[in-house]
Amino acid sequence: MAAETPQHPTHVPLAGVIGMPIAHSRSPLLHGHWLKTYGIAGHYVPMAIMPEHLAEVLRILPRAGFVGLNVTIPHKEAVLTLADVVTDRAALIGAANTLIFRADGKIHADNTDGYGFIANLRQHAPDWQPDDGPAAVIGAGGAARAVVASLLDSGVRELRITNRTRMRAEQIKAEFGARVVVYEWAQAGNMLQGAATVVNATSLGMTGKQPLRVPLDALEPGALVNDLVYAPLETPFLAEAKARGCRTVDGLGMLLHQAAPGFERWFGQRPAIDDDTRAAVLG
CATH class of the missing domain: 3.40.50.10860 (Leucine Dehydrogenase, chain A, domain 1)
Known part of the structure; x- marks a missing residue:
C-alpha cells in the first residue's frame, strides 16, 4: 500500500x-x-x-x-x-x-462508510455481536448500502430491509443475496420483531426533515438501535428506543x-x- x-x-x-x-x-x-x-x-x-x-x-x-x-x-x-x-x-x-x-x-x-458504521457500534457498544440475531435496516439509499455491506461482512445471518420505494430494497437483495429479506414499508414495524440490531439509514428524523414514522412497539428490549442521523444527536427514534429498554448509538461516531x-x-x-x-x- x-x-x-x-x-x-x-x-x-x-x-x-x-x-x-x-x-x-x-x-x-x-x-x-x-x-x-x-x-x-x-x-x-x-x-x-x-x-x-x-x-x-x-x-x-x-x-x-x-x-x-x-x-x-x-x-x-x-x-x-x-x-x-x-x-x-x-x-x-x-x-x-x-x-x-x-x-x-x-x-x-x-x-469507508461501512467501516465507520461498524467502528462506531464497536466503540459505543463493545459487547455487540453481529450474530446475536437478525439486523433490520430502514432505508435503501447510498448510506444503507454501506450499512448492509458491512453488517453482512461482519457476520449478520439475516438482514431485513425496508424502503419507501420497494424497488430500491429489492435491488439491494438482488446484489447482496439470500441473507437479505425485503419488507413492505407498511410492514416496517413488524420487521423489528426479534431484531438484535436496528438501523435507521434514512434522513427521516433529521432537523428540517420529516419524522421517521415507523412504529417501534415490536422493538426487543436490549436490542442495539442506531440512527445514522446526528442532527439532532438524540433523534426521536433513539429516544423512544432508549425508553423501550434498547441500547442506543447515535450517528456522529x-x-x-x-x-x-x-x-x-x-x-x-x-x-x-x-x-x-x-x-x-x-x-
Missing part, C-alpha cells in the same frame, strides 16, 4: 470535501481539529462543485498540492467512473467517499470513524476518536 501514499514534499498537503451543497458539512471542523491536535502543517477546505465540473476539478486539484478528498452528495457515484483504482468495497457499495491522489498520478477511490482512514493516508497520522473530537465537531 506504500506506493499509494501521496507524497508532495515541496507542498503543504491540502485535502478537502467536495459536494453540492457543502456548507452544512462537519468535515472541515473534524479535520481542522485533527490537524491542530497533531500540529500538522496542512489544510482541509470545503468546495462546492457542480457535477459538470467534477472531472476537471479532479484533474486540477492534485497539481495544486491536494493529496485527497472526501466526497459527498451528489458526487459519490460519479467519482467511481473517474477514478483509476477502485477498492472492492467501493465497487460493491457503488459509491466512494474518500479519494487519494497518488504520487504516480492515479486517483484511488475508497468507501460513524462520521468521525469514516474520516479517520482518509486523514491517515493524506496526512500520515492515524487520528484518535475521543470526547474532544466529538466536542470539536459538535461546535
